[in-house]
Amino acid sequence: MRMRPTLSWTPPEDLPAGTTDLGPVTDALGAGGVLVLSGAGISTESGIPDYRGEGGSLSRHTPMTYQQFTADPQARRRYWARSHLGWRTFGRARPNAGHRAVAAFERHGLVEGVITQNVDGLHQAAGSRDTVELHGSLARVVCLTCGAFTARRDLAVRLEEANAGFRPVAAGINPDGDADLSDEQVGDFRVVPCVACGGVLKPDVVFFGEAVPRERVEHCRRLVREASSLLVLGSSLTVMSGLRFVRQAAQAGKPVLIVNRDATRGDAHARARVALPLGPALTAVADRLGVPLGDIDRSSA
Structure with missing residues (x-):
């Protein structure tokens, strides 16, 4: 599968609306076994712009x-x-509250791993250990x-x-x-x-038009198979490199939850899309679960 330079997507009118209810995300994380799929939206609070959100660089x-x-x-x-x-x-750039929350959930055994479409290394800088950089670094x-x-x-x-x-x-x-x-x-x-x-x-x-290494894709597919649920954070899922994992999880009957302010190409496969800023949303979930975010920052390591 190759990444195609298809850079725009118009949401159909019949997509389910976003919600501000964090209950489904809290429940999924509380049950553990969550696999995170993150996109550019999780890094905007670190000063790195998004491609497709409001004011996106595209x-x-x-x-x-x-x-x-x-x-x-x-x-x-x-x-x-x-x-x-x-x-x-x-x-x-330094990790923000969203990155720190994901790392904290991992430390507490609630998140089994992270697949990130980002190339900024901020998940690892925040302390996440089981991170697959889908598009490299x-x-x-x-x-x-x-x-x-x-x-x-x-x-x-x-x-x-x-x-x-x-x-x-x-x-x-x-x-x-x-x-x-x-x-x-x-x-x-x-x-x-x-x-x-x-x-x-x-x-x-991985540039647009270049293939994601097959062994990396297969590793991610295995992570989806082993996960209890898939939590998408800050991705529009416009390109197939991330959307295929959402489709895989949904076809296997695994809950898919999305936290993204704008509609995504994966909304039709999701139990819910929470339309809230990621940092505050994940911080609120961490508070509900009693998970301290900590202050781990290995950006200079």
């Missing part, structure tokens, strides 16, 4: 596709200039020639050295860590090669 930004990145050196130049600038902000870089992995922070140092004085002002930062820059602002930004073989470097994330 109104001004189309994510890079794998085909563009691999085929066009100028497209790679634009990507790395924008991503390098975005990393300065993106890399400083911006904290790693891979060489498309030799397959070597390096840390993004090391690449950032090399790009700083190769582009001294690169300080454009971006119009905004996107959920993929990409900053909004014009071609004039990108200018003659220098892209650096792999230190091992001189090959092309790419962030270790």
